[in-house]
Structure formats: structure tokens, C-alpha cells
Amino acid sequence: MSSTLERSRKPRAAHEVICQLLFRPLAHLVVVVLLPFRVPPPLVAAASGAAGIAGAAELLQGRFLLAAVLIQLKTVLDNADGQLARLSGRITAFGRYLDSELDLFVNAALFAAVGWSTGRPVLAVAGFVALTTVLNVNYNAERLYRAERGEGAGATPETTGRADGLLRGLYVLIYAPQDRLVERFFAWRLRDAGPQARLAYHDRATVSTLANLGMSTQLLIFGITVAVGRPATFAWIALTELVLVLFLALRRELAIRSVPQLKEKTL
Numbered sequence: 685m686s687s688t689l690e691r692s693r694k695p696r697a698a699h700e701v702i703c704q705l706l707f708r709p710l711a712h713l714v715v716v717v718l719l720p721f722r723v724p725p726p727l728v729a730a731a732s733g734a735a736g737i738a739g740a741a742e743l744l745q746g747r748f749l750l751a752a753v754l755i756q757l758k759t760v761l762d763n764a765d766g767q768l769a770r771l772s773g774r775i776t777a778f779g780r781y782l783d784s785e786l787d788l789f790v791n792a793a794l795f796a797a798v799g800w801s802t803g804r805p806v807l808a809v810a811g812f813v814a815l816t817t818v819l820n821v822n823y824n825a826e827r828l829y830r831a832e833r834g835e836g837a838g839a840t841p842e843t844t845g846r847a848d849g850l851l852r853g854l855y856v857l858i859y860a861p862q863d864r865l866v867e868r869f870f871a872w873r874l875r876d877a878g879p880q881a882r883l884a885y886h887d888r889a890t891v892s893t894l895a896n897l898g899m900s901t902q903l904l905i906f907g908i909t910v911a912v913g914r915p916a917t918f919a920w921i922a923l924t925e926l927v928l929v930l931f932l933a934l935r936r937e938l939a940i941r942s943v944p945q946l947k948e949k950t951l
Contacts, residue, residue, distance in 0.1 A: 694766060694770065696826065696895070697826045697829050697830055697835070697888070697891050697895075698826065698888065698891045698892040698894075698895040699895060700895050700896055700898040700900055700901055701896055701901075702896070702900055702901045702904055703763065703898060703900040703901065706900075706904075707759050707760055707763045707900045707904075708763050708767070710760045710763075711760050711761070711762075711763035711764035711767055712764075712767060714728075714760060714761065714764040715764050715767045715768045715771060718764070718768060719768065719771060719772060722772070723768070724774070725765045725766070725768045725769035725772070725774055725775075725776075725779045726765070726776070726778055726779045726782050728761055728764050728765035728768055729761075729762070729765040729779060729782050729783045729786060730782070730786070731761050732758050732759075732761035732762040732764075732765060732783075732786065732790075733758075733786035733789065733790055735754050735755075735757045735758040735761060736754070736755065736758035736786075736790030736793065736794065737789075737790060737793055738754050739751045739752075739753075739754035739755040739757075739758060739794065740790070740793040740794045740796070740797040741797070742754060743794070743797040743798070743801055743910060743915060744797045744800055744801055746801065748910050748911060748912075748913050748915070749911055751797075751910050752907040752908070752910040752911035753907075755794070755903050755906060755907040755910065756903070756904065756907050758790065758903065759899070759900050759903045759904065762783070762787070762899070762900075763900065765779065765783060766783070775841055776841050776848075777841045777842060777843045777844070777848045777851075777852060778843075778845075778847055778848045778851060780841065781848070781851035781852055781854070781855045782851055784855060784859070785851065785854055785855060785858070787899060788816070788858065791812060791815060791816065792812060794906065795808045795809070795811055795812035795815075795919070796808065797915075798811070798915045798916055798918070798919060801915065802915060802916045804916055804919075807916060807919045807920075808916070808919055810919060810923060811918065811919025811920070811922040811923060812919075812922075814919075814922040814923045814925065814926050815902060815922040815925075817926065817929070818894075818897050818902075818922065818925045818926065818929060819897075819898070819899060819902070820859075820862045820863075820866070821866070821894060821929055822894040822895065822897055822898060824862075824863060824866040824867075825886075825890060825891050825894050826891050826894070826895065828866075828867070828870060828886055829886045829887075829888070829890075829891045832882055832883060832886045833883070833886075870885075873885075874940075877940060877943075878943075880943050881940045881943040884939045884940050884942070884943050885936050885939065885940045887936070887939060889935075890932050890935070890936060893928075893932060894929075894932070897925055897928075902922075905918060905921060906918045909921070
């Protein structure tokens with residue numbers, strides 16, 4: 685089993701510890717069961733989304749423990765669909781876009797349930813925006829880290845049908861503006877930086893820290909706050925994570941300012 689688990693893992697610049705130790709092994713058990721039946725990976729992604737929406741519905745009803753369990757089931761299935769796609773050789777554009785868009789939709793539903801059930805909609809919206817920002821920074825930090833070192837992140841399979849095109853269009857509409865904004869900021873910030881300074885800016889410590897604020901870790905924490913009957917607490921946690929992101933940005937500034945090449949160019 686360990687060899688197939690290794691083959692099913694997505695190459696990453698840094699690993700999310702909770703995901704590696706808990707959710708990926710659990711997801712692999714699901715994959716081992718499903719693989720002989722040739723279950724399409726997008727179907728597993730859809731089941732993951734359904735579990736997340738069911739968790740939001742249970743949260744609305746005040747059934748906190750069941751909601752917490754369903755949120756963790758969502759995470760296990762979310763990890764399983766990618767593993768299944770890689771092991772079965774059925775990585776598709778449809779599955780890639782469906783997975784990303786379902787994650788965003790489920791997060792929105794969970795925070796909507798938090799706002800409704802606690803009577804604190806403004807806090808819930810702020811938490812959703814904070815979580816989305818942290819996850820986007822995490823994604824782009826790794827993408828640009830690998831690009832700076834000439835490492836391919838793996839191209840998305842080509843769209844081949846109307847459904848693929850529709851999901852791709854939705855993905856571009858939702859995510860592309862955020863990615864372009866991050867890229868333009870980094871291009872502006874590093875416009876006078878040499879290779880050494882650029883590597884110092886896109887550093888492994890930042891990528892590793894952000895990797896451990898990934899989706900699996902976030903939903904585990906969310907599930908814990910729901911299980912103890914304090915779902916609004918997670919919104920505050922997400923907002924606090926923005927402070928950590930700002931600290932990492934400051935740390936990057938200090939790192940590149942210590943590179944002699946950059947100091948000469950900025951004097």
C-alpha cells in the first residue's frame with residue numbers, strides 16, 4: 685500500500701503535515717476500494733462537495749457533531765479524488781476545475797451556515813474572505829516558488845468538451861483575477877532584484893508555513909470549532925491567519941533587503 689500511496693501523491697514544494705499524516709492515508713483507503721471499480725474521479729469530487737454541503741445543512745440545524753463529521757468526510761473525499769485520478773491515469777481538465785470550484789462553493793456554504801446559525805453574518809463574510817485570501821496566497825506562493833526555480837507545476841489537461849470549457853470559464857472568472865494580481869505585485873516588487881534576491885524572496889520557509897494553512901488543515905480546525913459548538917470561532921481564526929500572512933510578507937522584505945545585490949540596486 686505504501687508504494688501506491690507514494691505514487692498517488694501530488695508533487696509539492698512543501699507538504700501539509702495534517703494532510704500527509706491523517707487525511708491522505710485515510711483517502712488512500714477509499715481509493716484502494718474504488719480503484720477496481722473504475723469509479724470516475726469527478727464523481728468522488730462531487731461526493732466530496734455533497735458531504736460539505738450536507739455539513740453546512742446540519743450546521744444550520746444545530747446538529748454540530750454530525751456537521752463536524754461530514755466536514756471531515758468532505759476532506760477525506762477531497763483528497764481521494766486527486767489520488768484516484770493520478771493512480772488510474774484519469775487526470776482531466778473537468779476534474780481539475782470541478783474540484784477547485786466545489787471547494788470554493790462548499791466554503792461559501794459553510795460560512796453562510798455560520799453566519800445564519802450564529803446571527804453574525806458580517807463576521808462570517810469576513811471569515812470567508814480571509815480564508816479565501818489565505819488559500820490563494822498559499823497556492824500562488826508555491827506556484828511562484830517553483831517557477832522561480834524552473835520547476836514545472838504540472839500543466840492542466842486540455843479542455844476537450846463543452847462541460848470542460850464551461851468549468852474552465854468559471855475558473856478563469858473566479859481565480860484568474862486573484863492570480864494576476866499576485867503576479868503583478870511580485871513583478872513590481874522584484875523589478876530591480878537579481879536572481880539571488882528573487883530566490884531569497886520566494887523562500888522555502890514561507891512556502892512551508894503557508895502549506896500548513898491548506899484546505900485540509902483549515903477544515904479540521906473548522907470541524908473542531910463546530911464540534912464544540914463554537915463555529916464562529918473559526919471566522920476569527922481565519923482573520924488571525926491574515927496577520928500571519930502579513931508577518932510572512934514582512935519577513936520576505938527583511939530577507940531580500942539582506943541580499944547585497946538588492947541593496948546596491950535600491951540605494
